[in-house]
Amino acid sequence: MPQKLLIENLDKAGERFEVQFNPERYTIERAATWEEKGKQATLQYGGKGRKSITLEFFFDTYEAKKDVRVEYVQKLLALMEPTIATSGGKKRPPVLLLTWGGFNFQAVLEKLSQNYTMFAEDGRPVRAVVNATFKQFSTAEEETRGNPPGDPTKTHRVKEGETISLISAQEYGDPSLWRIIADENRLEDPRRLAVGSLLVIPPLL
Numbered sequence: 001m002p003q004k005l006l007i008e009n010l011d012k013a014g015e016r017f018e019v020q021f022n023p024e025r026y027t028i029e030r031a032a033t034w035e036e037k038g039k040q041a042t043l044q045y046g047g048k049g050r051k052s053i054t055l056e057f058f059f060d061t062y063e064a065k066k067d068v069r070v071e072y073v074q075k076l077l078a079l080m081e082p083t084i085a086t087s088g089g090k091k092r093p094p095v096l097l098l099t100w101g102g103f104n105f106q107a108v109l110e111k112l113s114q115n116y117t118m119f120a121e122d123g124r125p126v127r128a129v130v131n132a133t134f135k136q137f138s139t140a141e142e143e144t145r146g147n148p149p150g151d152p153t154k155t156h157r158v159k160e161g162e163t164i165s166l167i168s169a170q171e172y173g174d175p176s177l178w179r180i181i182a183d184e185n186r187l188e189d190p191r192r193l194a195v196g197s198l199l200v201i202p203p204l205l
Contacts, residue, residue, distance in 0.1 A: 005055075005100040008198060010186070011084045012094060017075055019057055022100070026055040050136040053098075053105055062118060062126040073128055079109045095137050097155075099198060104155050106200070107134035154201040164190045171201045 005022055009015035033046035059072040082091035098105040111133040118127035156167055164187070168178040182190040184202045193199075 003100065005098065006198075007079070008097045008099070009079070010095045010097050010106070013194065013197070017079070020060065020072060021058050023055045023057060026053055028053050050138075051105075052110065052133055052135045053107070054131060054133045057130045057132060059128045059130065060118075060126070062120075065120065066126070067124045068116070068126050068128045069124075073114055073130060076109070076112060076130065076132060080112065096134065097198065097200065098134060099155060104200070105134065106137050108137050109133075110135040156199045156201050158193045158195055158197045158199060160195050162193060164193060167199065167201075 005019045007017040007019075029052045031049035033049055034043045035046045036042070037044050057072075057076075059068050061068045061071050064071075079096060080093050082093055084092050084094050086092055093108055096107055096109060098107065109132060111131075113131045115129045115131075116125035116127065117129060118125070120126050154171070156171060158167070164178040164181055165175040168181055169175040171181075178190065180202060181187075181199055185199050187193075
């Protein structure tokens with residue numbers, strides 16, 4: 001059975017969204033920043049912009065006779081809501097991890113467009129095409145290290161009986177480097193790993 005694209009909420013353990021059908025295409029964008037300075041309006045390079053990826057999702061609830069908005073679209077929209085408290089007292093939307101085969105992308109959901117193409121007799125939409133744009137997420141510290149976790153990186157699915165030191169030994173060849181994995185994944189208790197959870201394995205610098 002083909003692996004489906006999965007969107008995991010990194011701020012809320014266990015919360016994940018699996019697409020109904022894998023996207024047929026996606027677009028990755030990366031921009032460079034240029035600024036006009038001086039009387040001659042000379043262009044000066046201002047650095048690399050963050051990557052963004054746009055995926056087209058197809059959802060169909062016609063056979064189930066259910067509202068496609070309730071079953072799928074609203075769950076995606078919820079990932080744009082500011083529900084995570086920050087140290088400054090404000091709230092932000094959750095950080096997400098998109099995984100699909102060997103593709104991994106840490107990001108926030110920036111934009112969502114919805115196109116409803118089929119309706120039940122009572123007017124409820126039962127088919128939708130949704131375009132979702134995700135922007136690469138990384139902290140200022142991670143950007144300074146030159147290791148933004150939004151870039152494709154390696155992941156590890158936790159199996160029964162595995163410990164974080166064992167995973168560290170498998171991935172790095174050294175069990176004592178487990179704290180790198182714990183810090184990257186913001187594990188509150190590294191001694192207790194949820195079977196089936198996905199851990200990001202950052203590269204060693």
